[in-house]
Amino acid sequence: MNSDLLPRDWHPQRTIPAAAYVHIPFCAKKCGYCDFNAYSGYKDGTKSRYIDAICHEIITRGEGGAPLSSVFFGGGTPTQLPTAALVKIIDALRDTLGITPDAEVTLEANPNDVRLHDWNRLKDAGVNRVSFGVQSFNPSVLRMIDRTHAPEDAGTAIEIVRMAGIDNLSIDLMFGLPRQTLADWRRTLDHAFALNVPHLSIYGLILEENTPFWGRLQRGRMVLPGDVAQAAMLELAMDLSAKAGYDRYELSNYAKHGLQSRHNRVYWRNDPYWGFGAGAVGYDNVDRTTNVMRPSRYIDAMLGGNAISFEATETPDLAGSIGETLMLGLRLPEGVDLSEISNRYGVDMRAMFSDELAAGIGAGLLEMSGSALRLTRHGTMFANDAMMLFIA
Ligand code: SF4
CATH class of the missing domain: 1.10.10.920 (Arc Repressor Mutant, subunit A)
Incomplete structure (x- = not known):
């Protein structure tokens, strides 16, 4: 890069975001490969305080904001919260910032939580897109990576959500998993295509050093497909998804009928977005902020009356x-x-x-x-x- 060509007087304007990410950090069980800000074992009382905290953050920080054209509930596992709690957070967003009539409102869901929810009520609240964390349709691979659902739960979950009239559905799949073979990966892809959802997110496993799987790998207690096998899995996903009618519209995302994730395009275009909840990242075109990670510290900060609880602020030059x-x-x-x-x-x-x-x-x-x-x-x-x- 020829940095001599950079202008000296660069002053970016803060921009009010039209997108919001809401982080729900609770999971039924922490997966061994996961380094997300996610925790298992929190009691209902803490979850209830977390909901109050997140609503407080939305109301105090969001005042004077602009209507949202996309909202994304990620985690963690948002469906670990009850329906009423999710509706309460959406209502706080709508009352404070507004949600445009055509907004995309996505909920990440664990397939075996789906039957616990009232999807008609979630739909009435505005949820119109659901992204299921499926990862594999092989039961032994699912057990190996600590997932709590069975392969058949995905189909049931999709049916339940579709019955409520929510058709904009996505499935997350992973390759490069322990004991996964190319033939097994092909079966997982074929199973996903058969469910005929309009969107797939397909990721290769990347192990971070702070995860239990990393330790197992270092001690030789886990074998992962090598680089050549992983490249073959990616090529297979690219080729088969194209044959099944999916456009690869981003490195890890594939959509039919133009049903791309509107929210993710905000990230890829480096546009501004709110980040609400523990560890959530936000960006206003000047600063990239990260909320405090630990849910208990986040709750204390918010319910103690603070408007913000940033753990880090980065201002890119x-x-x-x-x-x-x-x-x-x-x-x-x-x-x-x-x-x-x-x-x-x-x-x-x-x-x-x-x-x-x-x-x-x-x-x-x-x-x-x-x-x-x-x-x-x-x-x-x-x-x-x-x-x-x-x-x-
Ligand atoms: S369900 Fe998702 S967020 Fe939760 S521990 Fe597993 S990979 Fe992490």
Whole structure:
């Protein structure tokens, strides 16, 4: 990067978000591979205080905000909260910020929690998209990764939610799991296609050092598919999903009938969003903030009358903001429009990144079409290498 070309007087404007992420940190059981801000074992009383805390945060921080066009309940497992609690949080968002009539409101759900909920009531409250954490349809793989649901729970859950008239459904699947073979992965993909949901999120397992699985791997007590096998699993997912009618509209996301996740596009375009709840990240075009992680500390801060409980605030400089925008945008098949980014930041992108562009294109990771820069198919297999070119 030629940083001499960066303007010295860059003053980004804070922007009121039109999207909100709501973090529900509770899970029935902590999965051995998970490094999310998620916990098992919290009692109902604490969960109830958490709901009050999150409503307090929404009401105090959200005052003067703008109506939301997307809301995403993630976790953790949002469906660990009762229906009434989820409705209460949506009502707090609607009363404080407003929710546009055509907003996308997504709830992440564990397949075996679904029958505990009143989906008609959730739909009336505004929920119109459900994302199921399925991961695999192989019972022994599910047990191995500590999931609490059975393969058949996914089909039942989808049926229940569809009966309430919610059809915009997604399934999360994972490859590169312990004992997973290519044949087993193909069966999982085929099972998912047969359920005919319009959206799939497909991720490779990435183990972080603070997880129990990492320790097991280091001690030789766990064997994972190697790099070649994982690449074959990704290629299989790409090929079979295309044959089944899904567009790969982001590195890990596939949609039919244009039913892409509107909320995730906010992240990939590096647009602003609220983050409510313990450990939730928010971005206002200037600061990226992270709320305190521990639910108990978050509850104490909020119910103690605080308006904010940030554990960290990061203010990316111009080079960092440009790098993030490029990195996130390259996740999309259309890539990034270098002219648009040049205008957005007042920098000539082709001149600033001339060496990196030449290196990425020369290595077959990137390609240019007009002012659009995107990953090649080879580049999608080595996306991190391509993206690291643009990180200062
Ligand atoms: S259900 Fe999801 S969030 Fe909860 S522990 Fe498992 S992977 Fe993590």
